[in-house]
Amino acid sequence: MVIAVTLPLAGYRVLELAHLIAGPVCGMYLADMGADVVKVEQPAVGDAARTIYDPRLAGDSVVFLTVNRNKRSVALDLGTGEGRRVFARLAARADVVVEAYRGGVAERLEIDYARLAPLNPRLVYCSLSAFGPEGPWREKPGLDMLVQAMGGLMAVTGEPDGGPILCGAPVLDTLGAVSAALGVLTALLHRERTGEGQRVDVSLLGGALLAHAARLSVFLVTGQEPGRQGSAHPYLVPFQAFATADGWIYVAVWVERLWKPFCTAIERPELATDPRFAGRDDRLRHRRELVAALAPIFLTRTVQEWLARLERHEVLCAPVNRYADLPTDPQVVASRMLLAEDHPRAGRLTTLDTPIRFSRTPGGIRAHAPALGEHTDVVLSEAGLAPDELARLRETKVIA
Secondary structure: OOOOOOOOOOOOEEEEEOOOOHHHHHHHHHHHOOOEEEEEEOOOOOOOHHHHOOOEEOOEEHHHHHHOOOEEEEEEOOOOHHHHHHHHHHHHOOOEEEEOOOOOHHHHOOOOHHHHOOOOOOOEEEEEEOOOOOOOOOOOOOOHHHHHHHOOOHHHOOOOOOOOOOOOOOHHHHHHHHHHHHHHHHHHHHHHHHOOOEEEEEEHHHHHHHHOHHHHHHHHHHOOOOOOOOOOOOOOOOEEEEEOOOOEEEEEOOOHHHHHHHHHHOOOOHHHHOHHHOOHHHHHHOHHHHHHHHHHHHOOOOHHHHHHHHHHOOOEEEEOOOHHHHHHOHHHHHHOOEEEEEEOOOEEEEEEOOOOOOOOOOOOOOOOOOOOOOOHHHHHHHOOOOHHHHHHHHHOOOEO
């Protein structure tokens, strides 16, 4: 494998034991920054993300192709003793293991940190789970949506008179992935200073609690449930989405000095002197009346017209974009996050670049997402397995 030596994680070996979103996105971040990430998959099955999502291109889902770029794939049956012995050989020369199995699975497969650390004391072993390594739910299977429910996020998401609402994206999977990558990098920094590896535990539940720390911390002091506010800010008004003549706009009067300019921008200066809306606390108490007065005003102009008027008065605002709006939004285009990629099996597709930019060591997409077992022989040969041993393992279906 050609190593891009200019990348910050060039030369680090990572073994990824994960499927779907959270674990693979963690591996994606590390791979984007130059790490040699080897995805260990079950022969003939592979990562469930290959087939569980639609659409599929040349057999693999677009989701899989996006979050598994820059990786190599080894098809290895960890349910067999020989498969576990092969994995131990890989782990003995690895820098990092990212494991995102259900709690207890790695222990039953005998590939947990306690068994691998004696073989490689410098190993950083990151376990990314739904609920964490302790507690009554530690061995329960979990998904982003379940943790959104258990972690309290759904309870504060939705309209005031409606039921709990799921966030429109798997935010906890992504937050878990970022937290795991940060944990791995922090542990590697510790290892550089001390020579010691360690276990790193990250849970989606921990991320869920941290995600709404601002509101949860208030509850922990006051005991008052915040309830659901739709798109509105719980403590500031007006600070929410409004329908316009051709779409939606989000408006944020986030500091008191913007209240009068906002009233000027919407051509309703009398609202600024209305005693019901004079100060922040007044507007909060009379939220319903103020929103009812503002809603028909915003319907009179388009999103772009409102953006221009509000920005002239330094009022924070943004369009509520649909997915269809993103490829042509000037700021999204300027971010260079949407990239065209030529995939050898899937053809030309638009995918997402890495969101982290370095001035000296930029990461990015260097290799396509692998086919199942595409690199089995190469990776195992690098670990010292001879051709006749590979042939025997393939014949017994330990590898593919």
